[in-house]
Structure formats: structure tokens, C-alpha cells
Amino acid sequence: MSKENDSVLRFYHEVLGLERLHYGLWLEKDQLTIDKLKEAQIRYENFLMEKIPEGVRSILDVGCGTGILAKNLLEKGYAVEGLSPDFHQQKNFTENIQAPFHHMRFGHLDLENYFDCLIMSESSQYIRKEKLFPTAAKALKNNGYLMVCDYFVWEKKNNELTKSGHLYNSFLNMAKAAGFKLLEERDITGSVVKTLCIGKEFVEKVLLTVEIFTQKFRSRHPFLSRLSKRLFRKKIAKLSSQMELLDAEAFKANKTYRFLLFQIEK
């Protein structure tokens, strides 16, 4: 997992206390509150489950995070398995979910004609696409489905914002070359970005609080204040480049969040 992705995820998980590791699907009228974010995340999971084609029984939740989707799928009667290279996610899954778990990177999975459907919910971006499609094609039964819901970038630039996410057009081309037919493609960028807005609003409030509480110190000790600014110059620069990751407009200009449903023809 790249450090940039990791810090955004850790922020939502550890600072905002969210159980789920994905953006969610917001309604236009939704206010920016944590409760609405939690509702959006549940709406997103329901959306994915509704999109599972008829006839599917066995599912691999690739990059299963906290395992909530896998748990819901189990309750719906699917034969679910989870996969993640993360040690904590393995521990959580095996302790709380009665289903097989593969503790590995997806590219190392070596199963043949095994699953009816693979779900990659915000996990495809962590998997090298050169590995993703051949591994998926092998693990799926003939006419099996690959569901991908994730963000992609239009172009790789030399900035934090476009470091994570596959290049969209080359991702689609690679899928085609590996024998995957695109059955459904939906642009849901507009319905996910409020998650960034709420994160940004939160960080700005924290920064403002720090500003207010250090005001007295700065006016009484201008020299020390300038010195600490200089000492922490790198950290401050890093923080402002990380803030860009929470900018909804920059996200929309550089990225696209897509729901994709493929079917393999072997």
C-alpha cells in the first residue's frame, strides 16, 4: 500500500473512527456529517451487492479491509472468501468471520476455475494491473465476473494526487486484452467526493484550533515562532501537499471513480 493511500485511510479510520475503508455513495441533499458518511458507506455496499449478477454463488472479496462486505455477503447466503496481505485485517477476519481467508497479495493467488465472482472494492488500485487481470482470469470460472469499484487517474503527473490509482484507459485496454468483456461501466465520481469534503472540513477545523491556541505564544515569542516554522518547514510542506488529497475539485479534475463489471470469456 503506498504511503499516500495509507495516510488517507489511517485518517478516516483512526481520526474519524470509521469502520469502513471506502468512500461511500452520497446523496446530493446529504449534509456533511459523520452520520451521513456512515450512511453513504452502507449505501455503497448495498449498491455493490445489488450489482452481483444472478447465478453467482462463490465470491472472493479481494482486499477485504475490515471484512464488513464479506460478512454481509455471507449473511445473504453467498459462499464468500476474503483476501488481504494486511496482518491486522487477517486477524480481524479470521477471528470474526466464519469464512476462508487468503493472507496474501492478490497477484500471488494461485487458484484455477474457482470463483463465480471477484469483488475489488477500492482495492484494485493496490494491485499491479499486469498481475491483476491474469490472476483474475485464472481464478474465475468461465463466464465468471470481475467487479471493480475504485478511482482511476486520467494522467500520471508529478504530484501526490495522481500517485495512486491506475490509468483508466490503459486499465480498460488491459482488461480487454486479458479476455474480459465490459458489461457495465458507471461514473460515480460525483457521488463519492463528499467524503473528501468532510475530511477537509475536519482537518481545517483542527488547524484553526491550533492557530487560535498558539496565537498568544506567537505574539509573545516571535523569534521562537519563526524558528519552529523553519524547523518544521518540511513537515508543513508535506501537510499542504497531503491536503491536496482531500480537495474534491482537484480529485474531479484528475481522477474518475468508476463502477465496472466485467465478464471473462475463456
Ligand SMILES: C[S@@+](CC[C@H](N)C(=O)[O-])C[C@H]1O[C@@H](n2cnc3c(N)ncnc32)[C@H](O)[C@@H]1O
Ligand atoms: C481502501 S481498502 C478497501 C477495503 C475494502 N475493500 C472496502 O471497500 O472497504 C484497500 C484494501 O486493499 C488491500 N490490499 C492492498 N494491497 C493489496 C494487494 N496487493 N492485493 C490484495 N489486496 C490488497 C488492503 O489491505 C485493503 O484491505
